[in-house]
Amino acid sequence: MRLAAVAAVVLALAGCTSGSGGSDSGSSGGGIAVDGGKAPDGGVASGGGQPVVGEAPESADGRDVVVTGYLSMVADDPLRAADRARGVIEQAGGRLDGITKEPKSEYQDASSQLIARIPSERLDDTLDDVEALGSVQSLSTSANDVTQQTTDLDARITSLQSSVDRLRQLIGSATTTADLIAIETALSEREANLESLTAQRDYLADQVDYATMTIAFTTPAGAPDAPPTDFWGAVVAGFSALLSALGWTLIAIGAALPWLVFLALLGALALLIIRLVRRNRRPKPTIETPPAAS
Template sequence: MKNKTLLLFVVLLLVITAGCVEPKETPGPNNLGVPSKSFESPLQGKVTGDTGNAVNIIDRKIISTASLTLEVKSVEKASNEITKIAEAGQGFISGSSTDDSGGSKNAQMTIRVPQKNFYSTVEQIEALGTEKSRQISGQDVTEEWIDVGARLDNLKKQESRFHEILKNASTVKDVLEVERELERVRGEIESLTGKMNYLNQSVEMSTITVNFMEPAPIAGEGWGITEALREAAIGFIGSVNGLIVFIGYILPIVVFIALIVLLARWVKRKVLPWLKQ
């Protein structure tokens, strides 16, 4: 009886103790120790994503381009100023051309400047003349950049594994197969590395294309007698040229017809009387 009473007392004590212990909180998605995905706006320029237990913060990869059309007083002076602006913005001239065959001189220049100096450079160039058109665009290549980087990492891991397999290859056939796979992987690595370099350079160095021209000359006022005489002379010469060309086309036909007529007359006068006799 005493043993039963003691056992009952111990059971009650354990029940009371368990009820007094504060229950542990069930871990939810936010307290498992794994960060959740979050994306900041493009203006903030950050992308936050989870990769296992680590958080990678990546700057957005934006390729910025601008196209400007300006009317300037002097194309030569504007060209020199644009060159100075590009150099001051740690950039360079990647291409230029000029043309003055249309009556007014015009030119085109393409400059590359670091992304951080893109907008300030655009503003400085716009101040050189009267703006006729302006187009600015930004291409977000963040996802492409991440994808290329991930593929590169995987290919480099494959390359390392193939090197390990090559060390343990025991037959010529195995060696040749592994080397063939290594060559393929290296080719893909080189291709993706080139693409990654291109993306990085395009993001780091923005492109600005500037078309600028001088005002079109205004025609002088007055009777324009000299101009009228010049146009009349040009018209007369053109008419004479046209007449000569026409005669050149029609003359062979006239000669041919004349020969036929003369032949017919000769036949009529000489041949027909002879046949009648």
């Protein structure tokens, strides 16, 4: 009887947890009610007054927003500008997730690129400081509202945490080995799910807290030319493009010329071999001897 009772409790907890984890559609209507529903301030009640694991601060209007963007700039020294931009970002409390530096060479101009993580609340001020390091070519940003995702994750984490706590209490009251194994199996499964959801929530919180900006620096020579704005400007641009195309065509022909000569020699040799083979295969003429005179 005790084993049946423990199994019934475990199954009940499983049904409660799976119901919370699979109710994504219910969260779209203002959040999932867990242990008393939503808190008075509009957030998800954590049940028992405990804070939600991995909860990120909301924006000023109560939304969680992931901001990404791209900033292209021209600087006389792109490598030095990248170092200075790194200092500005770190001083603002941000960090770099990646950096690329390409010094000037015979085949390319100097350039650099940063993958910057900037605190969202200081994004505008930090970009203003970075823009002072050169001339802005282009700037674009986009925002993705993930409030529903964070609300759903918070509710599922809270529900799983309550389930884990109850299972831990049941371990102490288990009287048989079968009861203990059943409870520990259910507990291990829920702890694994809880860790996975917490990792997802922490990653999403980091994306909300820190905007991701790709910052590229090039030299004035490496920057793209401005498009023409009048007829004669378009004529000059077209003529320059024609000359550039002809120059690259001549370079391509020069690079391919040795190969063309080599292929021509191979073709001539193959043709000579074919002619010799055909000549050898021709039947030799037979000489008929005249009949002897009688």
